[in-house]
Amino acid sequence: MTVRDKIKYTLRVRMFIFLIILVITLLSGVMIVLFVSGNITAGLKESQEFILFEHARIFKNTDSFYDNLAAEAVSFSRSLSLRIENHMREKNLNIGDLNDKPELLNEILSEELYQLVLYLQKSKSSGAFMILDATSNTKLPGWEHSKAGLYLTNMEPNIISSSSPTIYVIRGNAHIAYKNSLPLHPRWRMEFNVENAPYFRLPMEKALENTSLSNLYYWSRAFYFPNTNEKIMICSAPLIDSEGNVLGVCGFDVSYMLFKLLNIPDTTMYTKIFCLLAPVENNTLKVDGSLFSGGYSARSFINDSDLKFSTGKKPLYKYENNENTFLGYHEFIKLYPENSAFADNEWALALMIPQEDINSYVVKTNLKFIYLSSLIMVLGIIVSFILSKFYILPITRGIDMFKNNPKNNKRTNIVEIDELIEFLSNRPDKVSSDPNSAILNEFLNNIKTLTPAERSVFNLYAQQYTAREIAESLYLSINTVKTHTKHLYSKLNITSKEELILYVEMLKESGKDINKMLH
Amino acid sequence: MKKIMLSLIILTLLFSGCKSNEPLSAKNTVTINLWHNYGGDMKDTMDALIDEFNETIGREKGIIINVTSITGSATIHEKLKMAVNDEPGAPDLPDITTLYPNTAYMLAGKGLLADLESHFSKEDLALFIPEFIEEGRLPDGRLYVLPIGKSTEVMFLNTSIFNRFMKETGVSYDDLHTFEGILDLAEKYYKWTDDQTPDLENDGKTFINYDSLFNLAQTIFKQSKDDFIVDGTLNLSSPAFEKVWKNYFEPAVKGYIAIYEGYGSDLIKTGRVVANVGSTAGVLFYSDIVTYEDNTTEPAEFLILPYPVMEKGEKIAIQRGGGMCIIKSDEARENAAGIFLKWFTSPEQNIRFVSSTGYIPVTQKAVNMDGEEAGNPDGKTSSLKDAIKEMAEKYSFFYTPVIENFEELEEGFNKSLKGWTMLCRSEYLQHLKDMDENEAFVKVTGNRYEEFVNQR
Numbered sequence: 001m002t003v004r005d006k007i008k009y010t011l012r013v014r015m016f017i018f019l020i021i022l023v024i025t026l027l028s029g030v031m032i033v034l035f036v037s038g039n040i041t042a043g044l045k046e047s048q049e050f051i052l053f054e055h056a057r058i059f060k061n062t063d064s065f066y067d068n069l070a071a072e073a074v075s076f077s078r079s080l081s082l083r084i085e086n087h088m089r090e091k092n093l094n095i096g097d098l099n100d101k102p103e104l105l106n107e108i109l110s111e112e113l114y115q116l117v118l119y120l121q122k123s124k125s126s127g128a129f130m131i132l133d134a135t136s137n138t139k140l141p142g143w144e145h146s147k148a149g150l151y152l153t154n155m156e157p158n159i160i161s162s163s164s165p166t167i168y169v170i171r172g173n174a175h176i177a178y179k180n181s182l183p184l185h186p187r188w189r190m191e192f193n194v195e196n197a198p199y200f201r202l203p204m205e206k207a208l209e210n211t212s213l214s215n216l217y218y219w220s221r222a223f224y225f226p227n228t229n230e231k232i233m234i235c236s237a238p239l240i241d242s243e244g245n246v247l248g249v250c251g252f253d254v255s256y257m258l259f260k261l262l263n264i265p266d267t268t269m270y271t272k273i274f275c276l277l278a279p280v281e282n283n284t285l286k287v288d289g290s291l292f293s294g295g296y297s298a299r300s301f302i303n304d305s306d307l308k309f310s311t312g313k314k315p316l317y318k319y320e321n322n323e324n325t326f327l328g329y330h331e332f333i334k335l336y337p338e339n340s341a342f343a344d345n346e347w348a349l350a351l352m353i354p355q356e357d358i359n360s361y362v363v364k365t366n367l368k369f370i371y372l373s374s375l376i377m378v379l380g381i382i383v384s385f386i387l388s389k390f391y392i393l394p395i396t397r398g399i400d401m402f403k404n405n406p407k408n409n410k411r412t413n414i415v416e417i418d419e420l421i422e423f424l425s426n427r428p429d430k431v432s433s434d435p436n437s438a439i440l441n442e443f444l445n446n447i448k449t450l451t452p453a454e455r456s457v458f459n460l461y462a463q464q465y466t467a468r469e470i471a472e473s474l475y476l477s478i479n480t481v482k483t484h485t486k487h488l489y490s491k492l493n494i495t496s497k498e499e500l501i502l503y504v505e506m507l508k509e510s511g512k513d514i515n516k517m518l519h
Numbered sequence: 520m521k522k523i524m525l526s527l528i529i530l531t532l533l534f535s536g537c538k539s540n541e542p543l544s545a546k547n548t549v550t551i552n553l554w555h556n557y558g559g560d561m562k563d564t565m566d567a568l569i570d571e572f573n574e575t576i577g578r579e580k581g582i583i584i585n586v587t588s589i590t591g592s593a594t595i596h597e598k599l600k601m602a603v604n605d606e607p608g609a610p611d612l613p614d615i616t617t618l619y620p621n622t623a624y625m626l627a628g629k630g631l632l633a634d635l636e637s638h639f640s641k642e643d644l645a646l647f648i649p650e651f652i653e654e655g656r657l658p659d660g661r662l663y664v665l666p667i668g669k670s671t672e673v674m675f676l677n678t679s680i681f682n683r684f685m686k687e688t689g690v691s692y693d694d695l696h697t698f699e700g701i702l703d704l705a706e707k708y709y710k711w712t713d714d715q716t717p718d719l720e721n722d723g724k725t726f727i728n729y730d731s732l733f734n735l736a737q738t739i740f741k742q743s744k745d746d747f748i749v750d751g752t753l754n755l756s757s758p759a760f761e762k763v764w765k766n767y768f769e770p771a772v773k774g775y776i777a778i779y780e781g782y783g784s785d786l787i788k789t790g791r792v793v794a795n796v797g798s799t800a801g802v803l804f805y806s807d808i809v810t811y812e813d814n815t816t817e818p819a820e821f822l823i824l825p826y827p828v829m830e831k832g833e834k835i836a837i838q839r840g841g842g843m844c845i846i847k848s849d850e851a852r853e854n855a856a857g858i859f860l861k862w863f864t865s866p867e868q869n870i871r872f873v874s875s876t877g878y879i880p881v882t883q884k885a886v887n888m889d890g891e892e893a894g895n896p897d898g899k900t901s902s903l904k905d906a907i908k909e910m911a912e913k914y915s916f917f918y919t920p921v922i923e924n925f926e927e928l929e930e931g932f933n934k935s936l937k938g939w940t941m942l943c944r945s946e947y948l949q950h951l952k953d954m955d956e957n958e959a960f961v962k963v964t965g966n967r968y969e970e971f972v973n974q975r
Contacts, residue, residue, distance in 0.1 A: 102812070102814075140814060174785070174788065184785040186803055188788055188810075295570050
C-alpha cells in the first residue's frame, strides 16, 4: 500500500489539508482586497497623507506670519515716514541735506530707536531696521553705497516669557547703543553697505513709479547679511514723505532660526523631512535664496543647488538636484498683493523628504504586513491542526465503540456518525447471523455469473489489490481492468471496491469459503 | 471546549504580543525641558547638538530634549526663583537647566535638585577634571552641578592701537601684567590721546575696561590673600578694598578706565578702549575691525594676556562657567535627563561645544584633544589658548563662594560702585572747567572711599 493511499484513508489529514486550503484562500482573498483597495502599499499612502497634512499646517502658519509681517512693514513705514518728515521739516532739511551730518543723522535715528524696538516686538520678527538715503561721511571711498541707519536684531527669537528680548545693535551709531545700554552685535558696523542690497534699491526705485505703499513692500531672497553667519529674509518698504520723496527704507527680517522655529516639521515619521520657503523660477526651487526648516539630519542633506520639480507619485512632486531626489509637496505662497510692483516674484512653500527614505519606509511598512500575514498563516495552521483533531474525535470514538461492542447503545451525539453506526450494527448482524441469508447467497450467485477474466479481477480485489496492481499482476492494461471492474460491479450489484471487500469479509466471518462454494 | 478556550486565549495573547513587542522606550517618549543661557555661536552649537541627540540617542531611547534659550544666567536665576516661590506668572520648572552653584544652592535648599552621583558612576565622574566637579558639590556634600564648559578672565588687547602707543611713548607689554603697570599705562594713554587734539582739552581716551567689577574685587582680594565675601557680606573694611578702589574708582574718575554698563568688547569695537578684562567666553564678541566716529575703520588684531596681578600679589584668577543640574521629578524623567547629560559631556560632544569659543573643556580627554577635533582656531582663539595655557601652568584658580544672596551682592556692588564712579566723573569734568586736574580730583574724591564703605 502506498503512502498516498494511507493519507487518503486518514480523514484527519484530509480535514487538516482542507482547513489549510481555507486559511490560505481567506488570506489570499484579504490580500487581494487590500491590494486592490490600495492598502497593501500603506506606507506610500500614509506618507502622502502625512506630507499633505504637514504641508497644509506649515503653509497656513507661514502664510499668516508673512502676511502679518508685510502689513507691519507697511504700517512701520507710514509711521516712520511721517515722523522723519516732521523732524526734517522742523530743521528745514531735505533727505539729501543729511549727508555729512552725523549729528543730525544720529538725532533722527536716536529718536526712532523706540519705534524700532516697539515694531520689532510687535511684529514678532527677528530684526527691525531703518535705512536713510544718506551717509555720515562722503569722503570715504565707496561712500555712495554706505547708508546710515539703525538695525536691531533679536538674538533669541525663541525666548519664552522674557520681560525683555536680547536685542543687539547690528548697524547704527555705537553712541545710540551705548546710551541705551544695547550691546553691539559681534558683526556690528556703523552703516549699511547697500551695494548689493536689492532690499534697499528695489523698493526705492519702485516707489518713484507707484505711490500705494501696500504695493511697494519687497521680500528679499534669503541671504547672509554682510559679515554675519545666519541667513535672513528681509521685508522692506520704502520711506516716502507726503510729497513723494523717497527717504530710505524700513522693515523686518526673518532669520534662519526664527523660520526654523516657526515651521519645524514633525519628525516622528521621517527624520530628514524639511520645508523650504523658496523663490520659484522655471519649475525650479531656488534653494540658495530660500529659508530652511528641518532637523539635524535633514540639514546635512540639502545644499544650495537648485531643486527642479516635476510631477511625481501624484499628488506629490519629485524634486531633484545633482545629488539627491526628494518627494514632497509645494504650493505657491502669495507674498504680494495683485497690484504689487513685485507681484511677478513667485515663492513656494515646499515640504519634502529624500525619496530613498520614503521608499525604505514603504518597504518597511509592507514587510511588517508580510510578517503579520505569515504569523496569521502559522496561527491558521496551528488552529487547523487542533480543529482537525477535534473534528475527527467523534469518528474515532464511534469506530472504537463499534469495534469494542457493536451492539452497544452508546452514541457519539453526532447525528451522521450515529446513523452510520446504527446502520453498520444492523446490516452485518443480518448477514452474519444468517449464513444462508438471501443477500450473501445472492452475492454468491452473482459471483458465479462472472466471466473467468472478471473472476480473476474479483479475486485480486478481494485480496485488497488496487486496480493498478491487478493490471500488473494479470498483465492487463489498466483500462481492461477498469472495464472488468465495471462489469463485475454491475453483476454483483455493488458500487465500490469497499463494498466488495465488505461482502468478502462478511462471507469469511460467516464461515463461508467463496472458492469452495463456487466450485 | 476547554481546549478551544485555551487555544483562543493563546491566540489572543500572541496577537496582543505583536503590539507590545515594539520597544516601549521609543514609543513612550519622555520630553525633557532644558533651559540654557548660551548665546550667539554657542547657542547655534547647542541647538545643533540637541538636534543630533534627539535624532540619535534620543530617538533610540525615547527622549526628546525641548530647549528654551534664556537671556543670561541672571534671568535664569530670576525665573527659577519665581518658579520655586510659585510667584504669579512663573514658568514651570525645567528638567535640566544651566546655572551657577549659587542658584543651585537655592534650589537644593528646597530639595528640588537630584543628586548627580545617583546618575553618574564614580568611573563616569573620574573622566572630568576634579576641580571642575568639586565646584558643583554644595555644602551638603552632594554633587548637584555638572560642569559643561569653564571660563576664566583674561585681558583682550587691541595690538593695532597699542603698538602705535608703544612706539610713540616707549611703554611695554610687560606693563600689562600688573595692575600697577596698567594704571601707569592708562594714565599715559589718556595723556597721549589727549595730546593728539591740542585744541580740545581733557578729551583723552580711556585705556581699559573691566567687565565685572565684582570679579575684579574678588580677584584683587584673593591676590592679597583675603576674601571679598565673608559671612554673606562684602568685606569692605579690609585693606584689600582700598586696592580695588585705587585700581578702579580713582582712575575711572580721571577718565583712564571706562565706566560702562555693558561689555568692553563693544567699547573696543569703536576704539573707545584699547584693552578689556573679561571672560574668555566672550572671545567671539571681539570684532576684527575698529570703527571710529567718522565711520573710518581699521583692522584690529588682538593679543590675549593672562589676568593681571597685583605687584607682590599671588597669581590667582577666577574660575567661572556654570554647569547643568537635574531638577527632581519622577524616575523616568530624571533618568532621561541623566542620559542626556552623559552624552552631552562626553569628550566628543564637549570638545565640539567648546571649540572655537573661549570655554575650557571639562573632561581630561577633551582638554587633550586638539587639531582636527577642536577645529582650527583663528588668531584670537589661538592667542586665547596660549593665555589659558599660561594661566593653567602659573596661576591658581578660585571659584565664587556658594551663598544664597550671591546674585544680590554682585548686582548691588556693581551698580553701586559704577553709579558712584559715574557721578564723581561727571562732577570731576565740571570742576575741570574751573580748576586743574589734581584740585578737581581731590575735591571730587575727598572722602568718597569712607562714604562708600559706610554706605554699603
